[in-house]
Amino acid sequence: MRSRLERITSQRLESLNRIREKGIDPYPHCYHPSYAIKEAVALFERGEKAENISLAGRIMARRSMGKMIFADIRDSSGKIQLCFRYNLLGEENFELLDEIDIGDIVGAEGKLFRTKAGEITLEVSHFTILCKSLRPLPEKWHGLVDTDKRYRQRHLDLISNEETRNIFMSRSKIITAIRNFLDSRGFVEVETPVLQPEAGGAAATPFTTHYQALDNDFYLRIALELHLKRLIVGGFDKVYEIGRAFRNEGISGKHNPEFTLLECYQAYSDYTNMMSLVEEMASYVAQEVLGNTKITINGNIINLAPPWQRVYLRDAIKNYCDIDFEDYPDATSLRSKMEEKGMEVDPNKGRGKLVDELISTFVEPNLIQPTFLIDYPAEMSPLAKRKRGNEHLVERFEGFINGMEIANAFTELNDPIDQRERFKQQMRERVGDEEVEIADEDFLEALEYGMPPTGGLGIGIDRLVMLLTGQSSIREVILFPQLRTKPKS
């Protein structure tokens, strides 16, 4: 027994053969429409002549009236209605329309007019089959809804759902705007290795791979930091990289194992300069992409315009959970205080990770308006420079918007002796199999040549896109999010 799908596919294959029998190539090599659909519509609306124009796109709907057929086609710019008339096309061409289905891609020439109902429409004088589609598209009212299919078959999601198209158009515009912003300020974009002998620059579990040519196990990078700082040593005073980082950790609505990270470093700067950079960049990007620095999420109006609120981390934690981390100088005492508060605490966590837990549990959910948390405990941040006047703290901030961490930045540690000591301290204080910063000799040696005072910044691009497109799942802003392999049926 044949399924519906098999019937439809075989009907379309028969149609394909009939097209070939007429001497027509159903898969021609190219077609050059004179306008994108949106341009053609704009032309017509301005009252300019729109005759002998050509358009191309996928057929999304078809309404046959007998001797007249309406069809909607869409290209990446927009949608337009085509009108095929028997007396204009002639019998042979009009009958060829029998072989054209929803989902096929066509080119059409003719002139634009406005129908009685007021819709701008191309009256087709000639058309060309550009690609025969063999499978039926998802349903026209609801589109493709099933999340599993939407992520696995993103092409169908993009064909069917305008919202999805808009999100990824926005994503592209956001990244372009970031590049424009940084380029205009004299930053140089670079590319550094994804495959690394040590996974440094953050504390996270890396993916491992084997480098055949070197007969060595390698890691996929978990951050961009160390190589970029080596470029600062090399004299690139303003550098950035937008690239994929990989962390072999949980998958959730806010985490994809491979994610896009922006890191930028500016010599002769400190973390206060990076705060200004973040504020200005975020509001520039929002203005460019949304035309506004105010965004609405979950009914909250969030204003990205500078200045963002600045709160000392110590004060924020005191404020939201009444713990002053300066009263607890080691992991043991802080852990018992947290347990006293009824928290279940992983005994493998060091003091830095414990403070991090206080932030994410008590503070982060409350930071809806853009907020910088400032000055972190030194053991949380082995790559950051100690705070002027308080050696237990480092000059670091994280930027939060809508209860989500967006940015992380510090005054970069450029004292090679302290840097070496801080790596050692990480290893010393490591408890169990806790992930900590790995000492990277190439990086340490570079620092010994001298790195100018430098401000550094990391921004999770996927999360920024979530924010600017109003999405609550990271999978909605990544074209092909990580999913388990489906078993073969």
Added chain:
RNA sequence: GGGCCGUUAGCUCAGUUUGGUAGAGCACCUGACUUUUAAUCAGGGCGUCGUGGGUUCGAGUCCCACACGGCCUACCA
């Protein structure tokens, strides 16, 4: 990793309470129609009910296991 919910036609969904021949809309096929636009009208056929076991005279429906997905939770950005 843990908890809850879900998986039925190419797509969107009913049907599961109370076991008794598998349903609708879109899409598709045939016919009518030269201003439709969720076109309309008449007719048509199409299913490994996620997978594998079990209970039963009989399972889409009840039970067990597994797979995949969603949300929450845990680690992290």
